[in-house]
Amino acid sequence: MTRTDAPLNHPPQTMVMLDDWTWQSTWFYSPNCKGSYSVPNCVMPGQNFFDYKKSSTFHQTSDAVQSFNGTDYAPGLPFTFNFGTDKMCLPDRNSRDDICKSKIEVEISDLPYEFPVVEDIGGIFGYSPVLNGFNATFLPAPYQFMQAGLISNIVGWHMCTALKNKKSCSNQDYLTILGGTDTSVYHPQSMQEHPIVVTPCINAGNLNLSPSRDNYWSASWTGLWMGNTAISLSAPSTGQPPVPDASCNTINPVAIFDEGGFGKGAPIPLAAFPSIVTATGAIQINESAAILNQGKQSLYSVSCGKISTFPTLTYELSGKQNITVTPDMYIDTTTMPGTCLLDARAWDRTTAGAQTFFGLTVIERTYLKFDYERLTVGVAPLNHNLF
Template sequence: MAILNLPHWGLVTTTILSCLASPALLAPVESDTERRGSQPVRIPMGQSFHGPTFNLTYGNPPQTMVMLDDWTWHSTWFYTPNCKGNYSVPNCVLPGQNFFDYKKSSTFHQTSDAVQTFSGTDYAPGLPFTVNFGTDKMCLPDRNSHDNICKPKVEVEVSDLPYEFPVVEDIGGIFGYAPVLNGFNATFLPAPYQFMQAGAFSKEVGWHMCTALKNKKSCDNQDYLTILGGTETSVYRAQSMQEHPIVVTPCINAGNLNLSPARDNYWSASWTGLWIGGKSVALSAPSTGQPPVPDASCNTINPVAIFDEGKFGDGAPIPLAAFPSIVNATGAVKINGSAVILNQGKQGLYSVSCNKINSLPNLTYELSGKQNITVTPDMYIDKVAMPGTCLLNARAWDRTKNGAQTFFGTTVIEKTYLKFDYEKRTVGVAPLNNNLF
């Protein structure tokens, strides 16, 4: 998720050269192909500080870009040498930063679409994030065909920042997937959707992750597998797939999502229930005598679960009022320190006894009143962020400040298959097959 103010400047990866050289991220390429048809495109992805990443090319001649895979971003964004109203590689791009140099592409054209500004992002915390728009040739690697699947004119966002970017990020761009609503213009069309419009593959996207599986074969030995135009049918049962219509409501923008223009097009579902062990947890807005958000009508709707595989979606969401319940149920103890790879929020860090993990309760999340996702203790207890310490990876969701929406990320869905359908505007959810664990 790209909408967050996090103080992580000193902790980002300082070089992306290893990502560029990684054979796991660069599929073997025999040719560039512009094709029409229903053959899915298979893209395995590795892990980065921000979330899943893969490489594509953009421009002519092609420039290799390290992209963050982001379901919540509404377009494709590239870091460029534009800052303070000028184009300057030495002044606007730090050594080691992956970026798109549009002046080196003979086919790049800037469009006349209006500038968009985001008031706070995970990539520039606390700073305005401004983009222009342009078109050029994009090629996606396909592990199935060993070809690059290309489209000659894909509209993307290009950075035009009013400041010099202060750190090297481990990505050079964002590959967005957000759903497309009626009336959207080209600035709200993700690259996969533009390929779908051109007939390159069908209008659905499949995703699963392999970090919790006994092996990574189903992700082509990477951490994640995204399939454009299909799903990996071998890892889930079709009859288990439940489809949830996305929730489109201005209440998503009624909290602290400060976007210009405001938007509510997210892959989402209605969050209708939560249990810690067998005990039900209230999801309703707290009775404080004050509306939690400026629009009081947002108090009465079910909370909105927004699916986000990036860093912002980390942690099992728990209503703030119920956070003491999970602390008590797990015997967690508050500790000092910080683990920015966990999205622990203001509640701070809590540790649990590592030898009691198997006895901790499951968390059960109900979607649309018809389907449950079970989160086992090994999913919400983190053993990596602080070696030797087992941390409670739960995130307090404060409806008073955050509004009706919260984020369901990999902590919740690492054992789940997801299918995003651009045509029906639904999210399909199915448990991964038990034999994978």
């Protein structure tokens, strides 16, 4: 069905996929929409898609149709899928031969509308962890390859946009390794393992996923410092339970690792957001913060000549490891040329619930190791000589 280095023919079909650590499986755009199969009506010209009817190895399964609400891919519209199995091939960076497995379960889009735009991807290559009791509809492709003994239970990731060069990412912005990590860019002894947090409180706020789930690569967020000043992670006292389950107000917040839109911006508790505005001398401007991240706060500019004087942000995970975010990491200098923007994201526990997102702004100098077997996230700083 899919090979990353093969020409587009039938079979195989080459798919351009987007990595998504929070997506549960692998889904493909297909010519299904409004109850029928039609390439002219359901696929915009130029859209990469999977034409499952031209795959001799595709078989639809009897798994129930699922619908997801609140996705980035179709905001405000249901994202509906049915399921099937097909042969999938992945490139092996250590060999000229692909790693292939038959009967990988995947999601096939079956939308109740014509998709209105051309996306630069043909689907999502999901990576979310697999919990006990999950059926095949929750199994990401790497997990299924691991089950077959074709790759190990590890996925490694780092980004190169802040490095001196992109050689360690094969000259791309990021590098994902299925079945291992790249120990040349971090010291293995500095890797700390964090058990993922599984709790209904992840979905207690406005995450708005349907069906609700709590299988994310995550860690307990136990501390935050702005410079030398400790910042409270507790919800402010409002006289009302912050979420439907008041017990979610008492647990440590949950840091969900997300390289997508939800993870942009350095998370700051809403009550502390004025502090970072003051510390950076930020000035509110008449633009939406949505151009940077998913935060609900206003957008602020700062003096480009004073960035080095701004405070460092320190995030503590599981009470045992810190991630340091320097001012140049949370100040954006590229979105609006000539203007430096405060790339911080207000986290309001009273509406968002216990979860927040740790994404590119926080982890751009960090190596991540996702372990499907132990259900842990490994965190290590990238080697200093890379910067």
